[in-house]
Amino acid sequence: xxxxxxxxxxxxxxxxxxxxxxxxxxxxxxxxxxxxxxxxxxxxxxxxxxxxxxxxxxxxxxxxxxxxxxxxxxxxxxxxxxxxxxxxxxxxxxxxxxxxxxxxxxxxxxxxxxxxxxxxxxxxxxxxxxxxxxxxxxxxxxxxxxxxxxxxxxxxxxxxxxxxxxxxxxxxxxxxxxxxxxxxxxxxxxxxxxxxxxxxxxxxxxxxxxxxxxxxxxxxxxxxxxxxxxxxxxxxxxxxxxxxxxxxxxxxxxxxxxxxxxxxxxxxxxxxxxxxxxxxxxxxxxxxxxxxxxxxxxxxxxxxxxxxxxxxxxxxxxxxxxxxxxxxxxxxxxxxxxxxxxxxxxxxxxxxxxxxxxxxxxxxxxxxxxxxxxxxxxxxxxxxxxxxxxxxxxxxxxxxxxxxxxxxxxxxxxxxxxxxxxxxxxxxxxxxxxxxxxxxxxxxxxxxxxxxxxxxxxxxxxxxxxxxxxxxxxxxxxxxxxxxxxxxxxxxxxxxxxxxxxxxxxxxxxxxxxxxxxxxxxxxxxxxxxxxxxxxxxxxxxxxxxxxxxxxxxxxxxxxxxxxxxxxxxxxxxxxxxxxxxxxx
Amino acid sequence: xxxxxxxxxxxxxxxxxxxxxxxxxxxxxxxxxxxxxxxxxxxxxxxxxxxxxxxxxxxxxxxxxxxxxxxxxxxxxxxxxxxxxxxxxxxxxxxxxxxxxxxxxxxxxxxxxxxxxxxxxxxxxxxxxxxxxxxxxxxxxxxxxxxxxxxxxxxxxxxxxxxxxxxxxxxxxxxxxxxxxxxxxxxxxxxxxxxxxxxxxxxxxxxxxxxxxxxxxxxxxxxxxxxxxxxxxxxxxxxxxxxxxxxxxxxxxxxxxxxxxxxxxxxxxxxxxxxxxxxxxxxxxxxxxxxxxxxxxxxxxxxxxxxxxxxxxxxxxxxxxxxxxx
Numbered sequence: 001x002x003x004x005x006x007x008x009x010x011x012x013x014x015x016x017x018x019x020x021x022x023x024x025x026x027x028x029x030x031x032x033x034x035x036x037x038x039x040x041x042x043x044x045x046x047x048x049x050x051x052x053x054x055x056x057x058x059x060x061x062x063x064x065x066x067x068x069x070x071x072x073x074x075x076x077x078x079x080x081x082x083x084x085x086x087x088x089x090x091x092x093x094x095x096x097x098x099x100x101x102x103x104x105x106x107x108x109x110x111x112x113x114x115x116x117x118x119x120x121x122x123x124x125x126x127x128x129x130x131x132x133x134x135x136x137x138x139x140x141x142x143x144x145x146x147x148x149x150x151x152x153x154x155x156x157x158x159x160x161x162x163x164x165x166x167x168x169x170x171x172x173x174x175x176x177x178x179x180x181x182x183x184x185x186x187x188x189x190x191x192x193x194x195x196x197x198x199x200x201x202x203x204x205x206x207x208x209x210x211x212x213x214x215x216x217x218x219x220x221x222x223x224x225x226x227x228x229x230x231x232x233x234x235x236x237x238x239x240x241x242x243x244x245x246x247x248x249x250x251x252x253x254x255x256x257x258x259x260x261x262x263x264x265x266x267x268x269x270x271x272x273x274x275x276x277x278x279x280x281x282x283x284x285x286x287x288x289x290x291x292x293x294x295x296x297x298x299x300x301x302x303x304x305x306x307x308x309x310x311x312x313x314x315x316x317x318x319x320x321x322x323x324x325x326x327x328x329x330x331x332x333x334x335x336x337x338x339x340x341x342x343x344x345x346x347x348x349x350x351x352x353x354x355x356x357x358x359x360x361x362x363x364x365x366x367x368x369x370x371x372x373x374x375x376x377x378x379x380x381x382x383x384x385x386x387x388x389x390x391x392x393x394x395x396x397x398x399x400x401x402x403x404x405x406x407x408x409x410x411x412x413x414x415x416x417x418x419x420x421x422x423x424x425x426x427x428x429x430x431x432x433x434x435x436x437x438x439x440x441x442x443x444x445x446x447x448x449x450x451x452x453x454x455x456x457x458x459x460x461x462x463x464x465x466x467x468x469x470x471x472x473x474x475x476x477x478x479x480x481x482x483x484x485x486x487x488x489x490x491x492x493x494x495x496x497x498x499x500x501x502x503x504x505x506x507x508x509x510x511x512x513x514x515x516x517x518x519x520x521x522x523x524x525x526x527x528x529x530x531x532x533x534x535x536x537x538x539x540x541x542x543x544x545x546x547x548x549x550x551x552x553x554x555x556x557x558x559x560x561x562x563x564x565x566x567x568x569x570x571x572x573x574x575x576x577x578x579x580x581x582x583x584x585x
Numbered sequence: 586x587x588x589x590x591x592x593x594x595x596x597x598x599x600x601x602x603x604x605x606x607x608x609x610x611x612x613x614x615x616x617x618x619x620x621x622x623x624x625x626x627x628x629x630x631x632x633x634x635x636x637x638x639x640x641x642x643x644x645x646x647x648x649x650x651x652x653x654x655x656x657x658x659x660x661x662x663x664x665x666x667x668x669x670x671x672x673x674x675x676x677x678x679x680x681x682x683x684x685x686x687x688x689x690x691x692x693x694x695x696x697x698x699x700x701x702x703x704x705x706x707x708x709x710x711x712x713x714x715x716x717x718x719x720x721x722x723x724x725x726x727x728x729x730x731x732x733x734x735x736x737x738x739x740x741x742x743x744x745x746x747x748x749x750x751x752x753x754x755x756x757x758x759x760x761x762x763x764x765x766x767x768x769x770x771x772x773x774x775x776x777x778x779x780x781x782x783x784x785x786x787x788x789x790x791x792x793x794x795x796x797x798x799x800x801x802x803x804x805x806x807x808x809x810x811x812x813x814x815x816x817x818x819x820x821x822x823x824x825x826x827x828x829x830x831x832x833x834x835x836x837x838x839x840x841x842x843x844x845x846x847x848x849x850x851x852x853x854x855x856x857x858x859x860x861x862x863x864x865x866x867x868x869x870x871x872x873x874x875x876x877x878x879x880x881x882x883x884x885x886x887x888x889x890x891x892x893x894x895x896x897x898x899x900x901x902x903x904x905x906x907x908x909x910x911x
Contacts, residue, residue: 087814091805122816129814134807139829139904149815184905198816285649 001406032458035062036208036240037086043102044081044264055095056264063208066238066361067445068231070251070272072287073261074488075459079244081264083210086242087127088117104365124152126201130213132193136185142196143169143181149203166197172229190353191222198229212244219352219515224559225255248291249518252276252562260284261402271304272441274395277568289571290490292518301525301540306379306508307340309364309477311398313337314373316359316533324379333359334370335533341477346503346510348524348541350517350556356533357513364511366390367398371501377477395398395425398470402482404462408454414465421473432472439468464498471502478503481513496523521545529553593894600890604883608662611882612655615814615875620649625873626672645671658879667883668876677880685884687757688861691853692846694777695768695785700839702785703792707835707901708828711800722793729790738783745779752778755858780857784850786844792835797829806830822828833904844889 042059046052048529056078061070071079084090085097086109101108104120107494112120129135135147151162162181169177172195185193194214201209209311215223231254245251251272256273260268260283268281272517272536280283327578328538333356341347349357362368364375375382377393385393401407408417418439419432427435437447456461463483469480478500484492500523503510514520520527520541527544529537529552537550548554555561617775623641644661661668667677710722730735746754753759758772803809804827812826851863862881869877900909 089810089813118818120814120816122814127814129811131807135811137812137826137830138906140826145811148812148817150815152818186906197811200811401696572783 011280026098026391033064035103037063037242038103038106039082039086039100040103042085042102042163042370042568043093043099043425044078044085045098047094052263054264055083058100059261059264059266060100061259061266061269062239063082063242065207065240065497066234067256068234068241068243068254069257069259070255071244071247071261072248074246074490076263077261078264078283079261080212081129082261083212083242083244084203086138086210087121087125087207087297089127089541119153119431122149122201122206123204124206125208125210125383126204126206127210127212128194128197128201128214130198131217132197133217134188135197136193138185140184140293142184142185142188142193146196146200146203147180147443154202164203165199168203168585169196171202171233172189172199173225174199177467181364186434187569189193189222190218191226194218194222194226195229198226198233202233202237206239208242209234210242210244213246214243215246216245220517220559220561221555223250223561227561230254247561248276248288248489249560249562249565252565257437260287275498276565277522279568279571285571286490288567290493291567292489292496292516292522294491301345303342303345307376308343308345308378309341309511310374310376311339311364312376313335313372314360314363314370314375316356316363316368316370332533334363334373337373337533337535338536339538341508341509341511343476344503345526346506346512347522348520348527349511349513349530350515350520350527351530352515352556354532355530357515357530358481359533360401360530361481361513365479366394367396367399394474395421395473397479398473398475400463400466400470400478400480400483403486404459404466405483405486407466408462412453413450413455414454415506416468417454418450418472430568436468436472439471440465442471442502443468444494458491460495463487463495467498467502471506476507477511479511479513481511484513484519485514485516492519499523504559517545517556529556596894596897597837600894603890604886605659607768607886608659608879608883609655611879613651615878616651616654618873619745621875623647624779627786658870662883669688669737669875672872672874673877677876680877681862681884683864684860685863685907687859688850688854688863690773691777691780691784691859691861692850694781694866695788696839696843696846698781699792700835703789704796704828704832704835704893705790707793708794708800708823710797711831712823714797714801719797723797726790726793729786730794734787735856737786738779738853741779742856752776754779755856769771778873780859783856784853791842792839795835795838796831799834800827800843803827803831818875829903833900836900836903840892840899841898844892845885846888 001186018486039059039061042057043054046055059078059082061069071082073079081090081095086102088109090096092360097110102110104125106204109117109120136142143162146165146168147161150156150164154161154194156164165181166177169181173182174192180192182189186198188196192457197214209230214230215226218226230241230243230550233239243250243254256274258268258270258272259266260275260279262283268275268279268284270533275284276288279288304532314337316332317327317363318331318333331354335356337347337356337360339347349360350358359368363370364382370383373383377396380393382390382393400584407416412420415433415436417583418436419427419429422432422435423429437450440447440449445461446466449457449461449465454465457465463486466483478499483499486493487495496519499510499512502508512520512524527537527541528535529544533551537548537553538542538550544553545557548557605836621637621642623645625689627638627642637646641835646654649657658668667681670677670680673680706722706726710719710726715720742754753776755776757776758764758769759776763784764772800823808830809822809826817825850859850861851867853859854861855867862884866881868879869881870875
């Protein structure tokens, strides 16, 4: 077994309490050290009418001091519920613990009084949440929010608390901690807010840190910094960290041990190198096989003929916060952008949030007007066209949006959503509906889906509907703005496959906007890397990934989590097998 | 708060423009109604002939073309003069100044009572959502919201004045009692209780419902989970984190309604014979007393504008994300 794991880096800390090789069951680890958290047979029931009776069923695992346990699973696997149960944060009274026990240093948390539990919460066990943009109270200064924790759990006086706040903010690597503690959250970036959240969690030197997808909402370079921060703080304080994630790259980066959950059950647990490189459970194998990997780029695309779309020197500047008389801050979202898309080509636009990717996409679709420049579609400049003149081009250029939950009108039936576009262009209603059913089949759904409403579908299915909606107009160019970011990794693979399949079948050109370089590598022929409104590097996937020229591209590539980890070859073969099948979500 | 002075200056400029538009609109609207003061006065005088009416019109300047009358009116208002009521033979400003304190006393007390009571009840209902106390508050609020305000007033008079005899039924103070100092104040306050409660009840219901809905929304937000994860007490979570965020929409609505308080109390003033602006306006309409009516409109508009500016200022205090400067 060890023969197949060569590319995996050495265990990142010798001191980590790993019982190499034999640690199949958590109990064998538990005998070595007294666990911080000992979860035994945890069962959390969901209210009547939910899609399954239990959110978490008979879950047993331990968290030891000085280790990072990654809990991995797709949405709905019960990983967050487990964390929330530990913190006593389950949404009462509908969701509750109905079985098992959760021991913190030998004491069952579930039988403790509310006061005792409160003392643990934020004191001994602290938590960092997924969404840094909403996890802080927008009306309180960040320093005060950290201090609140100290006031509850320690006997420090006011001055000592203030000093400790500054100390904490320094520890999490924030600049000007004294000033920053007096800022309101809206002045801070996502990464800074997540650092504040971590500082808050660390305020009372907890034994256990629960991090619930703490980097999912962050840019890849910020993610790297936060992962490093969590890792170094954990090592320094010998905390037990329960790190919840859906991203195997992150797992490879940070985990000592890995627990994999599916439908509320623990399917596999073991040391990181074992789970990552020699997974035994079919679900784990399936998950790992679905992980996009940037090494795997497609063959070079040979451009032929005239460009279908050409962006020439496109500029766009947003004025933020400006007013009637006062000049606001200027944000450059497009700085002399030049880009071409040839028939049949997929161009990937990658970059971090705020780099102007979506602005370019929206400008091409005509949802936004750049300040200057030209966007030529089949030689015709789209900018400067009047509304009526632009209308015919709306058929040719269609868009798929990021959030499949927000981009479909919840009050309309799926069939209507898909047929509305063609009907608006004069198609007969009946014909359009028939075509909608065909398209639903094309994207791997049943034709009967047309008579249902969007909320009856899962995220992956909704994104298929969004694609069908875009295809209904018979476009030649598809602008896909982060089409898979909101989806689970296994669903992500299916949707990407679908896009790829359709593209070949209909000879579509595509502008594929994504923040995830691994995804871009999978689908794109050409990659354009954007930063602060500028395309810093553009070229065939192979050269951009294999031989990045620009400093920033290298930084981005370097920040991809788990790049040192190779997906086991046998699983890659398994994925190739999946590709032939092509099953819907 | 650094931008306070430019902010206020900017708002003043806007206010002047808005007031000008309001004055012109009001003037035209009032004159669009059939009849004029001369007709009413002539009618009241008994046997009046067309010549007498004409003479009155000439005396009041009502025979001039409309645009000339408008120019004259705007000119006098710009000089701070609201005109002269020929009906009552007194300057309009004096008439309004007589009545304004009583109305402000009534409406501001009602406003404060409604706001404080509404927010407290709404919070209570939200904390106990689903329990009997929530249902009780919600039902009472709905009743108060749906019941006509004058009917509530009449019933309160029946109960507290007629049956129990605890509180005076009408008026601003006991006429002819000759009270002074604290006694007079107590007397006025006793007269104030029923009208304030009647007027406040409706708004209290509005604020209670809003607060409750807003808290239920904010309660599920991420930062509340963060607060709970810090191990805070429930009371601190509610008052320190939830309520402050939940109150923002209530402030917006309260600010809009605060501006309407002057005009909004006509019914209550009528039921309780409260000598306020509302009744003055009512009488002015019946008597086609244009000048008084326009004066009242003007003062109400100023109040609306003042309350809007106040709301914006309060908002910046409560929500640091909003900046004063435009």
